[in-house]
Amino acid sequence: MKFTIDVLGIFLKVVVRVNKVTFAPLVVSTLFILLTSLLAHCARRLVQKTIKEPFIRLLLEEAIAAAELCGCCFELIIVADNFGVATYAIYLFALTIWWSLNWGDATACPYTHIEDIIEGRGDIRKAFIKTWAELAGGILVFKYVQMYWALEISETHKNKAFEDCTADLQVPALYGAIVEGVATCLCRLASRSLSDLNPRYSTAIDSFIGTSLVVAAFDYSGGYFNPVLATSLKAGCDGHTLMEHAMVYWLGACAGSVLSVYLYKLPVIQKYVRGTTEVNGDSIWADKED
Structure with a gap:
């Protein structure tokens, strides 16, 4: 202390x-x-x-x-x-x-x-x-x-x-949920792929992808992609009801996350991930020589 x-x-x-x-x-x-x-x-x-x-x-x-x-x-x-x-x-x-x-x-x-x-x-x-x-x-x-x-x-x-906060949601709640869901799904797919591919600088690449998606969604839903973060910063703020908040930032983000689990198992994605690790690329792959 x-x-x-x-x-x-x-x-x-x-x-x-x-x-x-x-x-x-x-x-x-x-x-x-x-x-x-x-x-x-x-x-x-x-x-x-x-x-x-x-x-x-x-x-x-x-x-x-x-x-x-x-x-x-x-x-x-x-x-x-x-x-x-x-x-x-x-x-x-x-x-x-x-x-x-x-x-x-x-x-x-x-x-x-x-x-x-x-x-x-x-x-x-x-x-x-x-x-x-x-x-x-x-x-x-x-x-x-x-x-x-x-x-x-x-x-x-x-x-x-002590200022009254305002919501970042700039579109109807359904559209906001779709934005949060799609972006969360893409973030999770990228993270899973990077975890399996294990490229050099994977942490920086993952951060860049996540940050880019946040910026892309910034003027629509705020780009939170995390229900706890959205609740801490924006629950109860003027501009949406608690029900709309839950739909966008909890249901939307969680649905996108769940969808990413099943999409990542699709043969086309698994073929890409396995194929990438077998192809001799040049610089960023962890176990490849420059």
């Missing part, structure tokens, strides 16, 4: 000094994202060292991962609103790589547990418990974000802490 307080104190001194000297709100947002990632990393290490029961440890890791994801993405909203979607995409690309390298078995995403059930690697009871752990982490982290925004260190945080 003392370490966390010391880190927070140093962080606040740095951002106040930077902001007064350079008036760089983007630096303030960047430092907040770094702080959030650092605190989550420390919490994850603490859990791994102190919790011996594997399932309890995984539940805590899921909650931490969801809190880190949602905490960073709350600030990414500020980045997108003030510095553009291109800047947002750069940050998201880098963060996705960081999360892939640090989360371990945690996913912070409910539909991955549904995929495990379909493929015989999990059960419904544990999937529900994992989902509740993720929702708890994603929802509770807003108090942490709100505390920081209330300091109004940067002009971009003025009145944000």
Whole structure:
């Protein structure tokens, strides 16, 4: 606890000094994202060292991962609103790589547990418990974000802490569900293919594909592709009902994920994946020589 307080104190001194000297709100947002990632990393290490029961440890890791994801993405909203979607995409690309390298078995995403059930690697009871752990982490982290925004260190945080939020859904709910579903399906197909192909820089490639799809869907549904993330950031916001929110961000994303499981088993896709690993390409494949 003392370490966390010391880190927070140093962080606040740095951002106040930077902001007064350079008036760089983007630096303030960047430092907040770094702080959030650092605190989550420390919490994850603490859990791994102190919790011996594997399932309890995984539940805590899921909650931490969801809190880190949602905490960073709350600030990414500020980045997108003030510095553009291109800047947002750069940050998201880098963060996705960081999360892939640090989360371990945690996913912070409910539909991955549904995929495990379909493929015989999990059960419904544990999937529900994992989902509740993720929702708890994603929802509770807003108090942490709100505390920081209330300091109004940067002009971009003025009145944000208690501001009424607005939905990102810019199309009818059915169209939004289709956008979220199709994009989620493509993301999961890409991730599965990269996992089997095991190319060099697979994490960066996966992050690039995911970020590109998020940007493509940004002006339609917001491009969340994760029910916990969407619920943490946008449930109850003006612009859609809770039923529409559930249809777009839960039903749409989960349907796309389930569809990807069955599409990936199709012979045409399996033939491509097996054929790619057998053809002697040049640079990115992990076990091929340049």
